[in-house]
Amino acid sequence: MVRSARAQEEIRRFLAIGAVQVAELDLDGEEAVLSPGPGSPPVTHGEVFVLVRRQGRPVGTLLGHIPEGADARAVLAARARAECPAVERPAVEAVATGAVAAKAAAADAVATEAVAADAAAPVEPPYASVVVATRERAGQLARALDSLLAQDHPRFEIVVVDNAPVTDETRELVERKYAERVRYLCEPVPGLAVAHNAGLAAVRGEVVAFTDDDVVADPRWLTELTAPFAADAALGCGTGLILPARLTTPAQVLLESHGGFAKGFTPRTYDPADPPVDEPLFPFTAGRFGSGANMAFRTEVLRSVGGFDPATGAGTAARGGDDLYGFVRVLAEGYRLRYTPYALVWHHHRETWRDVETQAYGYGAGLTAYLTAVLVNRPALLPAFLARLPRGLAHARALTAARETRGGGTPGDHDVRTHPWPRRLSRLQRRGMVYGPVGYLKARRALRASVRGAG
Structure with a gap:
């Protein structure tokens, strides 16, 4: 070539x-x-x-x-x-x-x-459940579970959901090393949202937190993430800070130099009854709120909105968007969302150029797939979406633009941009955005076919 x-x-x-x-x-x-x-x-x-x-x-x-x-x-x-x-x-x-x-x-x-x-005075965090969806990554999972079991939260459980496994490696790890402290579930239908829904159906906690198998959780992560739910009865969702565990490859450094997954160091509450004046696209720019590697929901609230759309997320044709869908669905019901930088997980970013290409395309696809899912499942949001569409298109262009370097580096200024964002990745993000609605519809068809086959 x-x-x-x-x-x-x-x-x-x-x-x-x-x-x-x-x-x-x-x-x-x-x-x-x-x-x-x-x-x-x-x-x-x-x-x-x-x-x-x-x-x-x-x-x-x-x-x-x-x-x-x-x-x-x-x-x-x-x-x-x-x-x-x-x-x-x-x-x-x-x-x-x-x-x-x-x-x-x-x-x-x-x-x-x-x-x-x-x-405000510290409050006792509610009984919490942690759901970790995984697939054939027992080594990473063990590292994540070790950090989760070291949490200072007073009352919590951990549920591992083994998604469409092809080996017994994950089940054997949990049974051998964590049997007394971690519950194991097997979900045969592939897809991150499907796995998360399986975990949601099984948990006992008042608050359910989700994280990935490639993180290391700070010892106070779960306490900081769930305590706001005890202080605010109208809180439906919480998100936290995600920082890089390692920056050893060009792909990891490039991603982090453009902000990575971090959302800043200022705690913030998003309230649909009082939309933020600096977020004209609220609530549809859900990526501003946080990411799926560090999120929690009031369990009854997430169940009441039907959980995550199973046709979204990694492992489906939609490529992603399950977390963003969850944020918007909860906000659309009038509940608040709280972002706290004190709830920290360290994330192991992808390591190769090919990984970053796949990630760029997947993020673009997941963005428009989740928007499609929101409108399909809650058509009443269509007028609000159309009213924000012109600004949304401008936001999408800015989001996927090739970006040059930018100075900075002081605490709190996380997006330093020490390396330019390649045009190749910008093009892949935009292609993914075009594909997203098609991918979502494909994923819905595949899901219906799998349900019929199982029946």
Whole structure:
């Protein structure tokens, strides 16, 4: 295959991307504590991506460089304190300062809401269930389960859903290593949404949390994610922060340099009764709320809306969109959604260029597939959708545009863009968007055929 000069240059740039270390820096107290990220070696010289914490809570990230022979802890602590003084104040004030610095009226409202919520007295988190859908990845699953069993939440259960397995590897792992602490379910119909629905039907918790088999959960993840449900009876959904567990390949670094899965460091509540003024496409830009690797729902609410559309998600022709569908369906029923950066999971990003190509196409397809699913299952939303369509098209063009580098790197400014986003990936995202509705309809037909076959 003959590639254009532009394509060859994009590939050259991609292959030249170097590895970045991952670390955590806790500035609580006089002495900063620097530690490697989950599964990472101790920090040495070179580039390092750092999560900055205050009193154990995430408050921002930075991208730093450690000269050879330098004290990494001292260099990074000085950088964090100089570029984001707010991390030296109480965590609540750090949230407010970051929002005010945005210089937008909407951000002022966000800061006020965040401070009020975080200043409230701690509440006992509700009994929770954690659902992990998996397929033939026992090694990754064991790592995830170990982190989930180390949670500080007082009352929770873990349910593993083995989706369309071809071997007994997952079942044997759970029975051998986790039998007393983890429940095992087998769901023979392929598809992430189908697996999540199987878990939803089986859980006992008041709140059901979902995460993936390729994450490492922070010890306070489940507590931070579920506690807001006890404080707000109208809360239907919660999401949290997702950061990279490793940045060792060009694909992982490229994805994270354009924001990855993170949604910022300001807690925020999305209320359909009071739509956010800075989100004109609300609630249809559901990707702004969070991602499926870190989400929770009030169990009775998610069940009442029918769970996830089984024709969406990985493992179906729709390629994705099951999480976004869940967010919008809950918001459409009038429930609120809470994003908290304190609920953290570390995600193992895909590793190769081929992986990123597949992911770009899948994200585009999942976006329009979930919108199709929402309108098919709740036609009453069509007028609101059509009213937002012109802006939505402009948003889609911006979302899939080739993006050049951009400076930054202070805590809270996660989308540093240290590497350009290749045009090849932009084109794949747009092709995926065109395909999404077709993929969703194909997935619905396949699902009906499988149900008839099973009958």
